Amino acid sequence: MDRIILHIDVNNAFLSWSALYLLKNGFPYDIRDRYAVIGGDKSKRKGIVLAKSNKAKKLGIKTADTLYSAKQKCKNLEIYPSNYEWYLKMSKQLFNLLSKYTNEIEIFSVDECFLDYTNIKKLYGNEITFAYKIKEEIKNTLGFTVNIGIANNKLCAKMASDFLKPDNVHTLYQNEIETKMYPLDVGDLFGVGKKTKEKLKNIKINTIGDLANADYKTMYRLFKNQGVELIKKARGIDDSLVVYWKVEPKGIGNEITLKEDIMTKEELYPYLFSLSEHVGLRIRKQNKYAYVVVVTLKNNHFKRYNHQRKLANPTSSDEEIYKIACSILSEMWQDEPIRLIGIRLDKLTTSKIRQISLFDKDTSLNVDVLEKLMDEINDKYGSQVIKKASTDQKKLFHKRLK
DNA sequence: TCTGGGGTCCTAGGACCC
DNA sequence: TCTGGGGTCCTAGGACCC
Numbered sequence: 001m002d003r004i005i006l007h008i009d010v011n012n013a014f015l016s017w018s019a020l021y022l023l024k025n026g027f028p029y030d031i032r033d034r035y036a037v038i039g040g041d042k043s044k045r046k047g048i049v050l051a052k053s054n055k056a057k058k059l060g061i062k063t064a065d066t067l068y069s070a071k072q073k074c075k076n077l078e079i080y081p082s083n084y085e086w087y088l089k090m091s092k093q094l095f096n097l098l099s100k101y102t103n104e105i106e107i108f109s110v111d112e113c114f115l116d117y118t119n120i121k122k123l124y125g126n127e128i129t130f131a132y133k134i135k136e137e138i139k140n141t142l143g144f145t146v147n148i149g150i151a152n153n154k155l156c157a158k159m160a161s162d163f164l165k166p167d168n169v170h171t172l173y174q175n176e177i178e179t180k181m182y183p184l185d186v187g188d189l190f191g192v193g194k195k196t197k198e199k200l201k202n203i204k205i206n207t208i209g210d211l212a213n214a215d216y217k218t219m220y221r222l223f224k225n226q227g228v229e230l231i232k233k234a235r236g237i238d239d240s241l242v243v244y245w246k247v248e249p250k251g252i253g254n255e256i257t258l259k260e261d262i263m264t265k266e267e268l269y270p271y272l273f274s275l276s277e278h279v280g281l282r283i284r285k286q287n288k289y290a291y292v293v294v295v296t297l298k299n300n301h302f303k304r305y306n307h308q309r310k311l312a313n314p315t316s317s318d319e320e321i322y323k324i325a326c327s328i329l330s331e332m333w334q335d336e337p338i339r340l341i342g343i344r345l346d347k348l349t350t351s352k353i354r355q356i357s358l359f360d361k362d363t364s365l366n367v368d369v370l371e372k373l374m375d376e377i378n379d380k381y382g383s384q385v386i387k388k389a390s391t392d393q394k395k396l397f398h399k400r401l402k
Numbered sequence: 403t404c405t406g407g408g409g410t411c412c413t414a415g416g417a418c419c420c
Numbered sequence: 421t422c423t424g425g426g427g428t429c430c431t432a433g434g435a436c437c438c
Contacts, residue, residue, distance in 0.1 A: 013438095046406050063438090066404050109409095109438050193436045226412075226435090255407060292430095302405070308431065342407085 002174070004117040004127050005242060007149040007157035008098065008134075011166035013111035014038045014051035016144040017090045018080055035059070036078040039067045045257050045339075050082055054166065087111075093142055098134070106154075106242045112161075114154050116242040131169045139167070155238035156181075158190055177236040182209030191233055196223075208234045248348075249286075253294070254278045255342025261300050262338045265329060272329060275343040276322035283345055289314035289352050290345035293321060295328040298340035306344075307332040314349050321345070 010016060015038050019031045036053045040046030047067040056077065061070045071077050091110045098105055101124065104116040117127050124130045131148040138146055145167035149160025152174050159181060160172035172180055187197040189208050199222065205211050211234035219227030232238075254275050262268055272295075283290060291314045296306040307328050315321060325343050 040406055042403060044406095045404085047403070048406060050406080064405080068403055068405090071403095111438080191436070195435060224413075250410070253408070257406065304433090306432075310430065340406085344409095 001118070002152045004121060005151055005154050005157040006115040006117055006127065006131060007108075007151075007154070007161040008094075008113055008115060009147045009149070009158075009161040010094065010111040011145045011147060012051050012053060013144075014082060014087060015053055015080075017087050018051075018083060020090070020143050021083055021086050022080070031078065031080060034078055035074050035076060036080060037061060037067075037070060038082050039070075039079040041081070042067060044259060090142070090144070094138065094146075097138060097142065101134070104242055104244045106244050114157060114242045116244070117150075128169065128171065135167070135169060151236075153236070153238040154240055154242065155190060155233060156236050159188075159236075162188070172236070174236065178209070181234075181236060182207060182212060184208045186211050186234075189230075189233055192230065196226075196230070199223075251344055251346040251348065252279050252282050252286075252290070253296075253342060253344030254282075255296060255340055255344075257298075257340045258338065262341075265333050268329065268338065268341055269326065271341050272325050272343065273322050275341065276325055277318050279343050279345050280316060280318035280321050283316045283348070286348075288348045288350055289316045290321075291347035291349060292345070293324045293328065294344040294346060295325050295332065296340070296342040296344065297329075297332065297338050299334075300337040300339050302339070304340075305332070308346070310347075314347075314352060316352075 012032070015036065016032060018038055023030060032053055033055070034053060035055050037049045037056055038051040040048050040050060049061060049063055049065045049067065049070050051063065052061045052070075056070070056074060059074045061073050061077075065073075067079060087110060094111075095105065095107060095113060098113065098115060102115060102117075102120045104119065106114040106116075108114060117124075117130070121127060127150050131150055135146055135148055138144065147161045147163075147165050147167070148169045149157040149162070149172060150169065151157040151160050151172040156172040156174075156177065160170040163170040163172075163180075184207060186192055186200050186205055186208055187194075189211065192200070200206075200211065203218065203222070205214055211230060214231055214234075216228065216231065219231055221227075223230060256271060256275065258271065262271075290311075292308050292310050293315075294306050294308040296304060298304045309324055309328055311324070315324075321343065
């Protein structure tokens, strides 16, 4: 049976949500009807467009444009600040509304999600009718519009929700891929960014259809495995599941653009310290520890580079993170003006204990740890090593460890 | 008045072990 | 003295997404 997947995407999320916030607080008009953008703080050197109204979009203003260039495109552009706390609230309201119908929802970002309709179709009927119904429900109860894409997999549902905006429902079923998707510019394909698009255009691949029919050998030569994946995507093939349980983050990072470029290592230490506190707090909130600390720098030419260090024992301590970060910074220091600095914790684990010596007498070993240890041994030496042991043998093993 | 911050995934090369 | 390859781990960097 074909799957039915919906992708729900808030139209101009940050701008729509800010519009609602302003209206709620007595603002005289709806910024969705103006030449308006949500912008970063210029005084902090973050002057870029985060979201734009449809009117502003029509003048060619794009997300991530500098506010300067956005104003070049529209002299009387209105710029409003972002309000992340409010955005999170609105986001939560949206997902709560949708979870009335099913819990098979995958939250993809603050303003979009996938919904697996396959199993609830018998409850709610035709998916197109359902999509229109919840689109209206969202508009009437929450006050903002969404686009909904309907397809037989996540990739096509996402592509479909990107068709004509705003406030629309589109389908992109298997049998519509050639007519609806093949004519699109190859850069419109999810997963094809600026660089890949350029490379593709160089070999005369201009549309998604061109990519779908591209020569495997050529694609492999130029893009390796990614090339083969790209062809599959262009043909609308995607087997990935709607993952509706809470996804554990793989890493935790914070970075900051400095008010001015900084020339010396020593001046960066205070920033490194406060970043350590930030990521430390976040990782402890999740009861996790990190095996890897990464320091990222961006120089005044916007070149980014990073160094990392793997730890023997994972950590969640501010001081430890800070010390390691300082040491990494020294190692990577190139004596050039620095615009941005960041710390990231990677390879997260829920357990602080990594290695247990089999002959260590005073390990406070519990079953969880034993299981983890077994997993590690199995991973390393092949699954049969421990699987074959009987339960009794396992107990014996456990006892010996004690 | 130049150009954010949070992520994920992939690749390539070197070290190291068997 | 000479010569493998397979596998894993680690690091750096790149591309992409919202």
